[in-house]
Amino acid sequence: MSAILECKSLSKKFTALTALSNVNLTLERGRIIGLLGPNGSGKTTMIKLLNGLLVPTSGSILVDGKLPGPETKKIVSYLPEKTYLPDWMKISDTIEFFQDFYPDFDSKRANEMLERLHLDANRRMKTLSKGTKEKVQLILVMSRNADLYCLDEPIGGVDPAARDYILNTIITNYNENATVLISTHLIADIEKILDEVVFIKDGNITLHASVEDIRSKEGKSVDTLFREVFKC
Amino acid sequence: MQWELDSERPVYIQLIEQIQAGIISGVFKPGDKLPSVRDLAAEATVNPNTMQKALSELERIGLVYANRTSGRFITSDEAMITKLKGQSAKEQILDFIERMKQLGFSPEETLALVTDIVKNGR
Amino acid sequence: MLSKLLKHEFKATARLMLPLYLVLCVLTIVDRIALSIEFKGALNVIPVFATFAYGLSIVAIAVVSFVIIVLRFYKNLMTDEGYLMFTLPTKSHQLINSKLLVSFVWNIASILVIILSIFGVMATPDRMDLFRDGYQMFISELKQEFGAFNMSLFLFEFIVLMIVGLINNILIIYVSIAVGQLFNGHKVLGSFAAYIGIGTVIQIVMTVLFITLGVLFNKSFSESSSVPQIIFPITIGFLLLTNVLYYWGTDFIFKRKLNLE
Incomplete structure (x- = not known):
């Protein structure tokens, strides 16, 4: 079985800047991995590349050994940083939408999670607060039995209770053999749920290590290490 | 159970300590069935693999035993x-x-x- | 996958179009009744208002049919909703197909609904006779002008031209929006600029083409048979060619140059 994600000399240049330069990275299955870096370090570019929303300038990115396309989109469950559900849809419409397009979507699981939040499936997206919209999106994304979950800043700007809810939802729902890739700059909040971290700085991967290794070898938290590495 | 973990030390060691503390204080009673790894991990907001490692260690020292079909239990050995x-x-x-x-x-x-x-x- | 895209595209648009059709249907009946009753004095404003409201609903349908072409494409694909659509396990050309087909169907449906409703308001037995006479006169004049064969050709080509032209109108909007999203931060402005730019280029090319043809076929252009035999076929061919270019351009940008904000 091939690695779930493989970047080979991956570069992405925009007119004014190089977002990723010559990235080599292999991610294995069955891990929760943090993609950590400050804002503008290339996290989102990386995630867009693996979802086929951008095309590499050079090098390649392979998901399950394949170039991004309909086949890889079937096995990647992606939570972007945006609220991307049309606001005229009812929550039940969004469930039907996911059910229609993703064969691995488990609508029973989605409905159970909605019930636990006491969310009425007849509510329209536009009547929901931003925080609730984000929760609905997370529920949809985590109700898929995907091979790779790709979560872009899932806990950016939420209160501690919501953060715990989100982390709990991720831990309880991801597929056993799947990899969860979480991009964030809020390391302290999520480091305890990570197996591995990838540090990204100015478009380069500066570290890829096991979290427990960092703690036992360096005797410090990932957050502390991050602050040292990315000190301004 | 209330989990208090810091990020400076390996998390699995802290999990072992806290489960031991739980057994001593009676939160986990002898012979009790433990929740699944996934649920325990969610409760403590830690990585399931880390929780798995902690439970394996507890199994190794005999405080917890696994039954192939019905899950993990706290030892009944008072x-x-x-x-x-x-x-x-x-x-x-x-x-x-x-x-x-x-x-x-x-x-x-x-x-x-x-x-x-x-x-x-x- | 296309069938599912179509299903959801129809669902997203029907919620706008069907209520409008219903309103038009009601106003058609209201206006028909208002026009058939003899009102006295100040009450004369009733048929005036009814007709005004009726006209407004026709305008609304025409406007919304057009807006659907633009907005469903722009909002659903180029804004935040694009993150949802472009990560579906489909090919990008299926996204274009679903939008194109659904926009096309709604525009045709709107035309038919409006025509039907005009009959609904106007049609009485005498007027229908008048209409039938007018239609027969029109056909016989065409026959006189073109001859039987060329007339059938003319009518057939006319319908094809309408269809290809409608698709052309939709696709030029699509390609303009796709080009516009290359201008990060000025996507809407970029789309307008692209629309005007592409439109101008096409106008110039077409003018040059017809002047050249006019010189080449100098003599035959003055004959009426040149319409179905030369002018329409060339126009259709030209539109088909630009359709292919617009479609290909849109798909190329989606595949290689997509840049959602």
Whole structure:
């Protein structure tokens, strides 16, 4: 079985800047991995590349050994940083939408999670607060039995209770053999749920290590290490 | 169960300590069935693989045993739990004596002080 | 996958179009009744208002049919909703197909609904006779002008031209929006600029083409048969060619140059 994600000399240049330069990275299955870096370090570019929303300038990115396309989109469950559900849809419409397009979507699981939040499936997206919209999106994304979950800043700007809810939802729902890739700059909040971290700085991967290794070898938290590495 | 974990030390070691503490304090009773790894991990907001590692270690030392079909249980071996309690008490006392030393009390003075306080209730 | 995209595209658009059709249907009946009753004095404003409201609903349908072409494409693909659509396990050309087909169907449906409703308001037995006479006169004049064969050809080509032209109108909007999203931060402005730019280029090319043809076929252009035999076929061919270019351009940008904000 091939690695779930493989970047080979991956570069992405925009007119004014190089977002990723010559990235080599292999991610294995069955891990929760943090993609950590400050804002503008290339996290989102990386995630867009693996979802086929951008095309590499050079090098390649392979998901399950394949170039991004309909086949890889079937096995990647992606939570972007945006609220991307049309606001005229009812929550039940969004469930039907996911059910229609993703064969691995488990609508029973989605409905159970909605019930636990006491969310009425007849509510329209536009009547929901931003925080609730984000929760609905997370529920949809985590109700898929995907091979790779790709979560872009899932806990950016939420209160501690919501953060715990989100982390709990991720831990309880991801597929056993799947990899969860979480991009964030809020390391302290999520480091305890990570197996591995990838540090990204100015478009380069500066570290890829096991979290427990960092703690036992360096005797410090990932957050502390991050602050040292990315000190301004 | 209330989980308190810091990120400076390996998390699986802290999980082992806290589950042991839970067994001693009776949050987990002898013979109790443990929740699934996934649920325990969610409850403590830690990585399931880390929780798995902690439970495997507890299994290795015999505090927890796994039944192939029905999950994981706390050991029913009361002697073992008593031993664990003794161990934990000893650790706490050694720790306490060490701290009293730092305050300038010799172990004998500490003992006298403890005896006095226990007798007089205050 | 296309069938599912179509299903959801129809669902997203029907909620706008069907209520409008219903309103038009009601106003058609209201206006028909209002026009058939003899009102006296101040009450004369009733048929005036009814007709005004009726006209407004026709305008609304025409406007919304057009807006659907633009907005469903722009909002659903180029804004935040694009993150949802472009990560579906589909090919990008299926996204274009679903939008194109659904926009096309709604525009045709709107035309038919409006025509039907005009009959609904106007049709009386005498007027229908008048209409039938007018239609027969029109056909016989065409026959006189073109001859039987060329007339059938003319009518057939006319319908094809309408269809290809409608698709052309939709696709030029799509390609303009796709080009516009290359201008990060000025996507809407970029789309307008692209629309005007592409439109101008096409106008110039077409003018040059017809002047050249006019010189080449100098003599035959003055004959009426040149319409079905030369002018329409060339126009259709030209539109088909630009359709292919617009479609290909849109798909190329989606595949290689997509840049959602």
